[in-house]
Amino acid sequence: MMKDIYITDYNCVTPLGFDVQSNWHALLEGKSGVALHKIIENHDAFYASMVDTQSLEKEFNSVFNGFHHDSSDFTRLEKMFLLSLKPLTERHNITEETAFILSTTKGNISLLKNQNTLPEGVYLSDLAKKIADFFGFKTKPIVISNACVSGVMAIAVAKNMILAGRYNDAFIVAGDEISEFVISGFNSFQAIGTDPCKPYDKDRNGINLGEATAAVYITSGLYQNEKFRFKVSGDSAINDANHISGPSRTGDGLFASIRNAMTEAKVSAEEIDFISAHGTATLYNDEMESIAFNRMGLQHIPLNSMKGYYGHCLGASGLLESIISMESSIHGTLIPSKNFKEVGISQPLNIITENRPAEIRYILKTASGFGGCNAAVVLEKT
Structure with missing residues (x-):
């Protein structure tokens, strides 16, 4: 088992x-x-x-x-x-x-x-x-x-x-x-x-x-004194080998990473409650993400980037932002994507613009980086 x-x-x-x-x-x-x-x-x-x-x-x-x-x-x-x-x-x-x-x-x-x-x-x-x-x-x-x-x-x-x-x-x-x-x-x-x-x-x-x-x-071992627990329900990392620094214009690697992670977690697009995106604020990264999320049918899911609060923390970003996502779930509060005012991507996304209450069970956390690497995990509050 x-x-x-x-x-x-x-x-x-x-x-x-x-x-x-x-x-x-x-x-x-x-x-x-x-x-x-x-x-x-x-x-x-x-x-x-x-x-x-x-x-x-x-x-x-x-x-x-x-x-x-x-x-x-x-x-x-x-x-x-x-x-x-x-x-x-x-x-x-x-x-x-x-x-x-x-x-x-x-x-x-x-x-x-x-x-x-x-x-x-x-x-x-x-x-x-x-x-x-x-x-x-x-x-x-x-x-x-x-x-x-x-x-x-x-x-x-x-x-x-x-x-x-x-x-x-x-x-x-x-x-x-x-x-x-x-x-x-x-x-x-x-x-x-x-x-x-x-x-x-x-x-x-x-x-x-x-x-x-x-x-x-x-x-894998759970105890009675834990304040919280989040199941790592699915994960995937795909390299699209697109370019030494530039992301894929079609979002192939990120799309595949998200699809694989959600498939393993056995969750549909409708079941995802919140997306913690990479969101670096570069023209090509943000556009690529919007395409990948739309290809997965996730354009209506509340989404934010934490880069306006923390900047891009490189190897720490994905783990730090996962922690903040879990805090959002525990407190039932969506945090806005700081400094966002007017859409600057070609595909629609449901970008969070103010603190608001929400029940968050399934979290999708994504990341993308140089060399065509992409990764996604699905975290489930239990």
Whole structure:
């Protein structure tokens, strides 16, 4: 008999707060972490969503005071990972059958600045092992690094490895930080917007970068003291091999990912209650998504993008946005797609424009990224 796999706990560290509760309250009030920042000398300021370093240091020192480590032992990103993951490890046992999965696109890429040799910790495998060893994980860490679908794919990998009998449960932590490398990369594509981003809006002109970490606990074993549980009912990841950076004009990969995930979950388009879309606010991504959602008959389902609140957090986006989606379900509230005013896509979508109550049982979370990668998961509140 096939086991059911559930998300039963989560946490996050973002520019809007260092736990889920503070993030949720900020979102209800319409607050955004996106603001003007200047982190590269001799370059113009740009809109991004960044964690305040001083607040991060204070929180880290408060939480980890008394541990046998010095604050200087960890990079800024590693501190965010540790803060995200620590509450979950305190509430759930780590055994010899517990997986540890790290999702990131660039990891400690900032360590390469002004270096002639590769510093320790720049390899993603080394980063994952450092975090795993800190908490005492007994299994070899798994790294998911597949552009901007990494966070969603990590949920799928955990689910399928537990189903295959490799593990009993899993901790996932996902994260990326804004660095000069990331900024210059997106600048080379002329993809960074000159204003706060406006997903799906006719005046959108590009993304805002963001940074965050997020963590979830996934298990097949349920207990009485859980505050919530969301079944990972279906998942899929399809690469349409369209272009090194540009999304498919026909939405083939995203369409196939959604179709496969919904087929596995045994849900129809009419049963989906809410879509947490990728919504980067680039012309081609938003258009591609509108086409894919319409091909699946999902154009009437309430939909939002969280990029107006958090920016594009790369490897953390999919996991963070899944967490916020589950919070929406728990609180029975749909959060608007920030900065959206007038439709700027060719296909109709039911874009949420204000806080409103809703019963949310089935969530569709999607993501798309460079290299033609696409992913989708269906989460069911039980």
